Amino acid sequence: MPTRRVIMRQVREIVRLSLEAGLSTRVVGGRVGVGPTTVRDTLKRFARAGLAWPVPEAISDAELEQLLYGVPGVKPGRRKVAEPDWSVIARELKRKHVTLQVLWDEYIAEHPDGYRYSRYVATGFMLWKELYLRGS
Known part of the structure; x- marks a missing residue:
């Protein structure tokens, strides 16, 4: 079963602490309440989406989630069949x-x-x- 996604408030905080404050993944994870691997994965997704800090105010949480995680359903390159709900x-x-x-x-x-x-x-x-x- 997949793990729960990081909520967008936490994503914004992870990116802010990492890119603006320059803190390590372990420290950022401790402050936000997620593991260091989650911090690294979130930063990779952020970079892959082509976003820069600070995130423009025009981007809502729903749009940010779609940019980072894509459309829910079939994961590209992973599952060949549609997952039932x-x-x-x-x-x-x-x-x-x-x-x-x-x-x-x-x-x-x-x-x-x-x-x-x-x-x-x-x-x-x-x-x-x-x-x-x-x-x-």
Whole structure:
């Protein structure tokens, strides 16, 4: 399961502390509350997006997020199939007469080269199991 994205307020603070104040990744991570690897990854994304400090005021948090992380869905070069929206699936499964088979049929109709049923069920089960164990 992917980790949560850094919120844009933290991204702006990471970039400010690194580029303006010249602090190390470890110090920046400690002040912002993220790990040094997250700081390095955020700075790489910032440089790859072609942005400069200070970030123009005209760029909103949503635009900055899109510049840094791209459009949600299929990651370029990583996944060959569209990832199902597992939160929607979990919500739909709580409804009467809705099964994984029905949801998979809808998913495969929308994404013909998506996950086969066995992979769909196994991936969903692992994600739900992780959430369940973490939540208890």
